[in-house]
Amino acid sequence: MTVVAKKTNNDGNVPLERPKTRKFSWDWLGVAPFFLFATLFLFLPSISIFIRSFQTRAGEFTFENIIALFTVSDIINAYKTSLTISLITAVGGALFGFMLAYAVVLGGLPGFLRAFLLTFSGVASNFAGVPLAFAFVATIGNAGLVTRTIESIFDINLRQMGWSIYNITGLSIVYMYFQFPLMVLIMAPALDGLRREWKEASENLGGTSWHYWRYVALPILLPTLLGTAILLFGNAFGAYATAYAFSGSFINLVTILIGAQIQGDVLYNPGLGNALALGMIVIMSLSMLGYTVLQRRAARWMR
Amino acid sequence: MRSETDRSLSAWAFLKGKNSGSKTSGRRGLNIWAWIIFIIGMIYFFLPLFSTFLFSLSMKKDQLSFEAYRLGFSDPDFWQNFGFSVMWAIITIIASLLLIVPTAYWVHWRMPRLRPVVEFVTLMPFVVPAVVLTFGLIRLYGSPPILLIGSPILLIAGYIVLSLPYMFRAVDTGLRAIDVRTLTEAALSLGAGWRIILFQVIFPNLRVAILSGVFLTFAIVMGEFTFASLLAWPAFGPYIELIGSQKPYVPQALSVVSFLLTWISIGIMQRIGRGAVQEVAGAH
């Protein structure tokens, strides 16, 4: 080992440095339990998903499941529907969620309403799946509170008129219940990060409120906005319990299809289910990646 | 895809945004649009809750009563399954904390470059559909050489995986809010041993952060259905499903109660949280 000029302490003696390799290995020990756990219970099952998607029911190797993803009309439609509903609720959720966040942070509403909305948003996340689906059925379903009220006020029969919430529109409305809070929770701190000085500087330079938003605020917020919208997209795409509780397998979504293949009484092709899951993992990973990248860009301004 | 509860990322984001204060960046005059938006939002959020509440009161024919609530809470199976799930939740929380806190601390202090990797791992439960994950786990560990299915180990492991993103995010946020390196090195230079550093310097500052992670893990375990039912362990989630298919009105009553309890708990956490954040700020 060559002797290179080393750092010295005040004594002028060359301190003995631990050889780099050994220090490295002990540090890894600290994170070993975590990675062991992750390997056993996250990586291995995920890898098994990957492997099984190339297996037939009998266990032989095949590409048929993957090919089915692109050829079976049922599956293509499932992806289409899932993507559609995710897009709708991502955009809609981002827009209205942003407006809600803006209203409580910058909109001149009393301060306690902000805390109220934020705590409520935290709770709204607990209210998904069966209870959420039922809540909307009880509200705007065929025999729902609002439906019945409208019927009695206007003396019409909405059912006969073809009223039904059991379609993509209805499900989107239900999804918004957890999309809006998500947007609010992420945008509220981001709006906080808009420093007052920037607004004042803009005004000093003669800009109107529109100028401020167009050239200062929105560009700063855009990464967070987009990133969260992508997050909402992934969130909706992965939703299962709410969709199933709402309309069973009758609305064709990827997550529902996966459930049917893996758990079903009648359909039973775990290889296909895993292949579907693989496709979903790809989409979800992309959306997570998009979100993380945009978050880092946004973080630059929020320090 | 998350568990049955569709634990949305709201909760996860909730943890991220927790430590931001409420600095207002300039109040404008009373903005009518803000009020309109807010009221529309409130109508949207509260109507479904109200309908559920109304339904839960309708167990007896043609009259409003709390019969559903009475039935729900007087069922001995309710308390038994509730008790089991509470037990699973506590075990999960402890195991999860033991797994995550040292790791997060270690990463923050010694291996900051590993943070993205660890973060990616903790985001994986979001990316992999829960149904598939649970089936994968059962197949992997249901037979020799590693036979885990006879004991609740697999159940707890599954719960830990499901709650991983939230627990890690909570601890990570907490660690970021306190300057880990400075605190640790200051304590070290004052001659403190590791036990003191961990238990009297780091953990007290993490208390509030951990609290939100604990709370969310608790909610996840209580509401989780797939794993518990597939592994056939007694738990609250499957019980609610069963009651739902047999006795209408009761699950609605239970969900109203759970909503209220959750709201109260979060409210309390907000209050505690505000106090603790000020403490930490004062320490500097």
Added chain:
Amino acid sequence: MSPRRKPAEITRREFLKLSALAGGATLLASCGGGGGAMSEEAMALLESGNAIPLEQLIELAQEEGQLTTIALPPDWANYGEIIETFKTKYNLKINELNPDAGSADELEAIRANKDSKGPQAPDVIDIGVGHTATAMADGLLAKYKNSNWETIPMKDPDGHWWAEYYGVLAFEVIKPDIPNTPTDWEDLLKPEYKGQVAMAGDVLKSNESVQTVMAAGLSRTGGDILKAPEAGLQFWKEMVDAGNFIPVIADAARIAARETPIAIQWDYLCLANRDNLAGNPELEVVVPQSGVIGGPYAGGISAYAPHPFAARLWWEYVMSDEGQNLYLKGYAHPIRFNDMVKRGVVPQAMLDKLPPAENYAKATFLTVEQLQVSNKYITENWRKVVYGE
């Protein structure tokens, strides 16, 4: 620098010791305890698959001490009472797993617990007849011909499974919302029922819903089983186009909320629901005049049952006159119904509580092969035909 060691500095030896300990502990934990040894003659008794004399069976079962069941909700065909009576009569404990499980879940539970004799392994199962093919193919069932074997009309000749009870699909009608009760499948297409008809299960996952399609088809083809799946899908396509079909799973909560005024479900579930809701809202149960499909459920014993004798005792009880009458109390027709009625062992009071017998006489029972073929056809073509996708 502090002379005290930092945790990172534990010596290599200590590290190795720790990991050996951890590894050893895991290995020990994962080696499940072995089952108790069974005597030669006991094994022989089990292998033969023949009925075991009752006193001997009770003794052997009580030695085992408990039975593990799966997927038996208390409100389904009166399983609650059956289980309770069995417990007290033979002084055995019953460990009820996962009442919500579907047939596929039950088979999965057997597969997953092949090597574990723990409390998660089911002893006895109750599955849709269509699933017996998979169960047999995967070798999940043990053989046993209980003492009432001869009078069971539907069974596997070798004794791997036998039908326990059946119901027929019926219309569960919420009286306050439906002034004119439909009496047959074609009635459901009438415009007055717009947005009112629902299935009680999920068509891709539940046997019940697939049979709903099949039954509608049978009604249309006048009983031609081969053409029924196609006709059934066509029927439901018309239902969707007319807007009469609500794409929702009609569970108890939805029926109670009056969201699904007409739900199609097994008659015993409809009737149990009617009793449960006790008039809030008021329900009427109608068996359609044509397209009456019988839905038998099959019982079996897990090939890996931890308590094989208790399992056999269970079946002795359930398939006896007493057990079968308990099914009837829950509105499910015991499979030995005809034989029991002939011998006059069915209480008249129970008979009176059932819907009129004429409609049941028309019930069609599909064979396992027919079920498999029709199920496959319906689930694969549902979306294509009904939604045109």
